[in-house]
Amino acid sequence: MAKIIVVTSGKGGVGKTTTSASISTGLARRGHKTVVIDFDVGLRNLDLIMNCERRVVYDFVNVIQGEATLNQALIRDKRVDTLYILPASQTREKEALTQEGVEKVITELSKTFDYIVCDSPAGIEHGALMALYYADEAIVVTNPEVSSVRDSDRILGILQSKSRRSELGLEPVREHLLLTRYNPARVERGEMLSVADVEEILAIPLLGVIPESQIVLNASNQGLPVILEDESDAGQAYEDAVARLLGEEREHRFLTGQKKGFFSRMFKG
């Protein structure tokens, strides 16, 4: 049985797809057979972030409607051979993701995969509800910013009332907070909510803090999941998050700004 993880947020643009790409790559790189599914029908982008946009032939909706088999639609990642991508349809209606169809695909994938990562669209409508419905665990991607925190709380309410686990009265979906675009220097100046602030408001366990970093845009430009940038702070922060997801204890890093010393201020500007 595969473990189903939804990457969700409510708000758009906070880093769901970036996170889905990195978490799934991280899980696969540790030898777990992993598939990442794009639920954003009509606005697919996971293929671009994973650098497989030119290899998409069939998609999620094709499989649901019986126009292609799962094996025809799954794209094998070129860097990590235990990783597969199931792209969203770019042309269909959102409603094409029927509950029965999604269930059929997830049940089928569960037989052969260890992890199924569901990249949710923004919002709280059909696509987002489908992405979280079957989840065992949820990674709630949040920026330290008022609208994102509020929307995350909203999505937590939905996980607790509209997921399959809640409807069947099973053990609740395990929730994880992933704080992204964190800028320690601004936090120190009192311009940005701190990790502690967001933890206190949302009251769910912290999976990781990804520092705001230029490397994220650089990586997405090239279709490279950030986690593969092993030298970068954001890449290492994602690697830590994957380790914690798997139950390892790791201290949180990159929570304080680098203080510029006298020399670096003098010579590097």
Place this chain on the structure above:
Amino acid sequence: MSFFDYFKSKKNTSASVAKERLQIIVAHERGQRDLPDYLPQLQQELLAVIRKYVQIDDDMVQVELDRNKDCSVLELNVTLPEH
């Protein structure tokens, strides 16, 4: 402003304003979220029962649910006409 408030400069940062605003709105929205679906219907049925005996308007029966740590209180307010 007292003398000591002057030293609590952290209170005035935009981040602390954000936190305070979030705490209020999130608490409010959680309260709404947890309300049971049956409240509106309960209110309608109570109205019907009371109307058997007294003529009252729709807005004269108010049903609210207060959740505390140990128990929840269903508060029922019925305003009766003056005579």
